[in-house]
Amino acid sequence: MSLRLQMLGTGGAFAKKYYNNNGLLYTGEFTLLIDCGITAPLALHQLGISLDRVDAILITHIHGDHVGGLEELAFRMKYTIGRKPVLYIEERLVKPLWENTLKGGMGQDGADSLEDYFEVRRLTEGHPITLCPNLTIELIQTPHIPGKNSFSLYINDEVFYSADMTFQPELLQQLVYRRGCRKILHEVQLTGPGEVHTTLQELLSLPKDIRAKISLMHYGDEMELFVGQTGEMQFLKQHEIYML
Numbered sequence: 001m002s003l004r005l006q007m008l009g010t011g012g013a014f015a016k017k018y019y020n021n022n023g024l025l026y027t028g029e030f031t032l033l034i035d036c037g038i039t040a041p042l043a044l045h046q047l048g049i050s051l052d053r054v055d056a057i058l059i060t061h062i063h064g065d066h067v068g069g070l071e072e073l074a075f076r077m078k079y080t081i082g083r084k085p086v087l088y089i090e091e092r093l094v095k096p097l098w099e100n101t102l103k104g105g106m107g108q109d110g111a112d113s114l115e116d117y118f119e120v121r122r123l124t125e126g127h128p129i130t131l132c133p134n135l136t137i138e139l140i141q142t143p144h145i146p147g148k149n150s151f152s153l154y155i156n157d158e159v160f161y162s163a164d165m166t167f168q169p170e171l172l173q174q175l176v177y178r179r180g181c182r183k184i185l186h187e188v189q190l191t192g193p194g195e196v197h198t199t200l201q202e203l204l205s206l207p208k209d210i211r212a213k214i215s216l217m218h219y220g221d222e223m224e225l226f227v228g229q230t231g232e233m234q235f236l237k238q239h240e241i242y243m244l
């Protein structure tokens with residue numbers, strides 16, 4: 001069965017209408033949660049998806065809209081389901097995720113590491129890993145904020161899912177023209193000066209054949225004002241299921 005993607009949310013860090021930009025990737029036999037932000041537990045609840053149906057979580061980087069739901073998810077798994085969630089995480093994110101984000105709430109009763117709550121599967125950038133027979137993911141490090149590691153995903157050697165990142169036209173061209181990338185799910189900042197994100201104006205400067213492969217996500221609450229102004233690029237919609 002081919003891959004399907006359902007976004008629990010498609011909003012940027014401060015968006016209220018569209019929830020955090022977190023997605024469920026379905027292979028038919030395996031379900032991966034890509035990022036688990038503050039709104040992820042509520043979004044799963046509203047969709048009627050129990051935590052038990054999530055086989056693994058993968059995080060792209062450490063910001064609240066991407067990891068802020070991990071405490072609730074792991075506590076509920078521990079105390080109500082009795083199972084540790086599988087967590088795919090780039091090796092350089094392990095320490096900061098525990099020491100700087102989760103330890104304050106979850107360090108208790110002798111629990112003092114990420115492994116006390118998760119089945120941790122460490123990833124290395126540039127080394128693809130097969131999560132199940134028809135799902136392979138390669139992490140590609142992409143610039144976001146100086147000093148903060150952030151990793152985009154290259155799925156099954158043909159679909160690019162951007163983490164939060166600044167505009168990287170050479171990477172997008174290399175993926176499309178040299179690696180056969182046929183779909184790009186890309187974050188976008190609609191207003192203001194980008195700085196730590198990729199702006200709509202920057203994406204509009206890409207060649208038309210690349211724009212035609214892009215769907216937009218991680219946008220602000222003003223999204224509707226921009227419908228019709230994004231060229232060939234379409235906004236991903238929350239909850240809709242897309243074939244990848």
Ligand SMILES: O=c1ccn([C@@H]2O[C@@H]3COP(=O)(O)O[C@H]3[C@H]2O)c(=O)[nH]1
Nearest residue numbers: 012013014063064065145164195196
């Ligand atoms: O140097 C900085 C650092 C952060 N921020 C904001 O904080 C948000 C954190 O989540 P995000 O990465 O989805 O989006 C970020 C931006 O909205 C910023 O504008 N400039």
Ligand SMILES: [Zn+2]
Nearest residue numbers: 013063065164
């Ligand atoms: Zn974000």
Ligand SMILES: [Zn+2]
Nearest residue numbers: 061063144164
């Ligand atoms: Zn971020």
